[in-house]
Amino acid sequence: MFEQFFAFASNLVQFTNQEKQLIQSAFTFRQVPRKFRLTEEGKIAREVYFINKGLLRLYYTKEGEDITAFIFKENLFASSYDSFLRKVPSIQTLEALEDSDLLVITYDDMQRLYELVPAMNTLTRKIAEQRFINAQLVLSSYILDSPEERYRKFEAEHGDLLLRIPHYMIASFLGITPVSLSRIRKRLM
């Protein structure tokens, strides 16, 4: 269950065997079904999830409608990270879009792991850098690109997601209406 995590991590940092055992003890393997909520809006997010298999969606709720903030897929760490770090109620919901296999770690175990396995700091730093790059690309695309260009970029990078999740979720993630999305898709086909 950890092969995938260690394969992913080995691109960023080297762990000793002893460190790997500490990591394996710190994480819980959890299987959740589609639609299961890992973090509820208004409650503190106390865990972070590494996705072995499946999809998790982070979304806002505004006037009864949900607005997709991010879709996490395999080999990503997912969470309502702001709530997790600050221990404040989450303003987002984190929900499984598919049956998902997760490696789960709590806030306290994470802090203990940073102490026991200093290389975890390096791993988190590098993941944060990657995440920053992605967030930057998304934000820049919002500011500089047309909806059509945004869709093209999304398709190029996450084409698989178009088959795995309802398109209205993608539309809100790209900041366009479902109707526009469907028009753009027709035009590009």
Add this chain to the structure above:
Amino acid sequence: MFEQFFAFASNLVQFTNQEKQLIQSAFTFRQVPRKFRLTEEGKIAREVYFINKGLLRLYYTKEGEDITAFIFKENLFASSYDSFLRKVPSIQTLEALEDSDLLVITYDDMQRLYELVPAMNTLTRKIAEQRFINAQLVLSSYILDSPEERYRKFEAEHGDLLLRIPHYMIASFLGITPVSLSRIRKRLM
């Protein structure tokens, strides 16, 4: 020149005296005047800046107009970080809004410092977490709040900046027109 940096860092991580010396050797102290460009759009950002004094603005240029992405003030690390990390041409410009005193580090020296001073990984991780929290708050405010609420939050958090920089820059950062910003300000006064 490093007292401020070490005071800031001491809230997040402990450095030994030897580590402090390595850090002092890795950073260059640079004084730049108002309007000086540290990163030009189209060029690779090869440095990161810790601000001892002054203000730096990161902005996009679109159809001849600039759109403020972020304003960095004292005790923050500033850069076109995406360009810095990936070594690709920057899609943003980083410019001093005031005469500024900076601690500068290059990409290569940064990597060497991560090797020599492992605690730097922890520092960067914690800074990245803070930055993530802030970015999250800005993004959430974009999605959930009215322009007026966005302005209120900005004023509460960064009231000092209202006195230090032209308001049209704040308007584009808040995603509203300068005219709306001035209307909102009148209404709230």
Add this chain to the structure above:
Amino acid sequence: MNKRIKTEIIIDSSKEKLWELLTNFNEYPHWNPFIRSIEGELKQGARLTNRLQTRDKIMVFKPIVQEVIPFHAFSWMGSLWIKGLFDGRHYFSIEEIAPNQVKLIHGEDFSGILSTAILKKIGDATRNNFVVMNQALKQLAESGASSDR
């Protein structure tokens, strides 16, 4: 941080029903791919005889029941050869999430001077066995088959 294996699964079932399935040892041979059978009584201090399926053979353990909290949790403590070498506290716990949804927590905490070395060899396989059992239990509980004894 102690050496531990911890696995969880979300099951659409009442906690009462899941408790019944999990504690009805007589039925284990019919559905459980990991703990092939348990003989003995689920009662604090009682000794059990557990037959566990490992990759190529059946291993027999004789742990002692530690704790039983009806509809919520039970655990047993077992040792390899003699106490102090490789001891394990194996536990199950059921948390209600909604009236017809629970989280099954299935784990083991290890101690003893050989535990690091042994876990290095069999940790992954053991965790995998826990998960295989969790999934079989989920299927059993959600299949609609009555659990009335």
Add this chain to the structure above:
Amino acid sequence: MNKRIKTEIIIDSSKEKLWELLTNFNEYPHWNPFIRSIEGELKQGARLTNRLQTRDKIMVFKPIVQEVIPFHAFSWMGSLWIKGLFDGRHYFSIEEIAPNQVKLIHGEDFSGILSTAILKKIGDATRNNFVVMNQALKQLAESGASSDR
């Protein structure tokens, strides 16, 4: 990473003008708050006599000019007492940014068995002195005062 102090300042000046101001040692007593005077010739291999202002006194160093690249850079190498204890390569370098804007780089690379201990004591003060001189030079260059000799 070697022990070093590196400071920089952006100055609105041509590189020719800044070079003149920086290499006209005769004028140092009039504007330079850190290097109060330099005697000697700016020529590779020449020995200089530098009087440096520290917090409470003037210290005299007699370094040897290492390198002179007109309009771009010069450096000297000095030692405390004898070579090998605390040696420093002090350098200035001018980079053109625009026709009337340059970056002055002013630094020192340290070596020697006492360098860690000594820098721990005087590193911050030394860096501060470099910056004070940079600022004075900027003011001089940008003040419009002619630099014609």
